[in-house]
Amino acid sequence: xxxxxxxxxxxxxxxxxxxxxxxxxxxxxxxxxxxxxxxxxxxxxxxxxxxxxxxxxxxxxxxxxxxxxxxxxxxxxxxxxxxxxxx
Numbered sequence: 531x532x533x534x535x536x537x538x539x540x541x542x543x544x545x546x547x548x549x550x551x552x553x554x555x556x557x558x559x560x561x562x563x564x565x566x567x568x569x570x571x572x573x574x575x576x577x578x579x580x581x582x583x584x585x586x587x588x589x590x591x592x593x594x595x596x597x598x599x600x601x602x603x604x605x606x607x608x609x610x611x612x613x614x615x616x617x
Contacts (some may be wrong), residue, residue: 536573536611537566542594562596563607571611578606 538557541554542562548555560583567573567588575595582597588611597607 534568536568536571536588536609539565539595539607539609541565541607555587557582557602559599559602560596561600562594563609565609566591567611568610569595571613573609573611576608578611579608581591585617 533576540563541556542564544549544557545558545561546552546554547557550615563575565573565575569588571588571589572585573593573595574581575583575597576598576601582600583595586595587594588612
């Protein structure tokens with residue numbers, strides 16, 4: 531059966547340039563996110579439902595991904611994981 535959805539992408543403190551390092555506001559055009567996931571699954575970041583950056587295989591229940599360059603403005607960042615069977 532298919533894996534559950536991955537965790538919500540969490541903007542890393544070093545990429546969060548807002549008034550605090552946990553407000554999810556950044557002017558970094560290539561921010562980095564930590565995502566909880568199922569070990570062995572491939573995870574891909576999406577910005578406003580469009581794949582961005584490269585995907586990576588989840589190891590130890592987490593993966594770190596960086597977006598491709600994003601234009602300024604609000605973004606909805608999500609992630610999708612695919613298990614080794616392609617589900």
